[in-house]
Amino acid sequence: MSQENDTNPEPPSPKELEDKKVQARREEILKLVESKQYRDALNLCFQIISEKDARLLSDALDAIRQVNSDDPALIEPAQLQVAVDFLHSDDDIIRASAVLALKPVLLAKPEALYQMLTNVFTTATSKNGREEAIRLLGLLGTDHPEKVEKLVPEFVACLADDNVHVRKRSLEVLRILSKTAPGKIEKELKKMAGKIADAETLSGIHEVVAEAIKNREMKPIDEKATKEEEKDDLIPDVPPQPKKEGEVMPAPAEAEPPGGTRPEKPILSETEIQKEIGAKIEAEFSKIEEGVKPAPSELKELKEIKSPQDLAPSPAPASVAAKAPEQAAPAAPPSDKEHAPPVAVPGPQDDIAKKQLELKEKELQRREDELKKLELEKKELELQAKELEMQREELKKAQLEQMELEVKRKEEELKQKELALKLKELEEREKNLKAIEKTFQKDE
Secondary structure: OHHHHHHOOOOOOHHHHHHHHHHHHHHHHHHHHHOOOHHHHHHHHHHHHHHOOHHHHHHHHHHHHHHHHHOOOOOOHHHHHHHHHHHHOOOHHHHHHHHHHHHHHHHHOHHHOHHHHHHHHHHOOOHHHHHHHHHHHHHHHHHOHHHHHHHHHHHHHHHHOOOHHHHHHHHHHHHHHOOOOHHHHHHHHHHHHOOOOOHHHHHHHHHHHHHHHHHHHOOOOOHHHHHHHHHHHHOOOOOOOOOOOOOOOOOOOOOOOOOOOOOOOOOOOHHHHHHHHHHHHHHHHHHHHOOOOOOHHHHHHHHOOOOHHHHOOOOOOHHHHHHOHHHOOOOOOOOHHHHOOOOOOOOHHHHHHHHHHHHHHHHHHHHHHHHHHHHHHHHHHHHHHHHHHHHHHHHHHHHHHHHHHHHHHHHHHHHHHHHHHHHHHHHHHHHHHHHHHHHHHHHO
């Protein structure tokens, strides 16, 4: 009998059979994606989603992400809506997988997802759904700000939301939109600042307002690089995974220019930009002091310096270069008049220098006034925040005192009830004793 038991293995348990089935479906999904049978892969993934098998949901969403990354036009609107519904999930992994699956479609064809995300953002009751919708709309705002600027009042209203993640995501989107609509962002945030009590949110509002003012006065330094950084901050891409163990994925190679090596692009900080602008202005002023009148084009260029791209030296016109040798006058023989002190004769260059200095002083004064105004507003908002905090503390204190009084009152009521019960017991005992005495008297 023992030999028969050894030769006949035990049948697999139901759990083992179920695990094998799940593993087989995972391998089927992977095989379809690797062989680029994207249509079959999408159908299988959404079939698994409809079956609501929690063990395969993450795998299905990750396969949808891979398909969308290669061919974002393949997924249908109904399937997109199913993926959008996962933004409400309480599972962080499922929610993140849904965001990553929707990202390539949003960047490739934003019109397919814009209305769905707007509906989630404006009508959803779940905090998770609103947060992820804001995140995706911010990603859309990096490439298509004109679509998202319509929702600025809704983003500003979210700064008063109870959920801290909704507030943070809204500030991120408003910071992105401050590059293209600084005036609108500044106006809406200044209206909202007086209604906000949270210190962290107020600090974020000050930063975005300051950035909006800066963007209004100055062009962005490197708009393309900034957009890519903002996209990566909102929703980082999934790094490519090696297909086999030990295989290293090659780094993406940058295309070289036809002329040979790629020139390095200097990255300038804000202080370096200001130094470059100052050096440019000083160079022009030195020309004026030496008696060389700058060309009108140079003066115009000087007024329009706002970014490092404007600092590139412009080539001198050929006509000016050709006439330069002819303008040199022959040297005069020395005479006694040379030893006489030079007489300052006012010329047009003095007027130009004066106007340049006046423009510079006005610009500096305007910026100083703007900074002072911002500082005053910041102090006022800080005072309001402190007052609100004090009012909250007073309310808490009053509530605690009220609660203590309520507890004392209930304790007194309990004591009175206990005394009333004791009195009743004593009265009953007296009645019983009297009844016993009466029975004894009758017996006697």
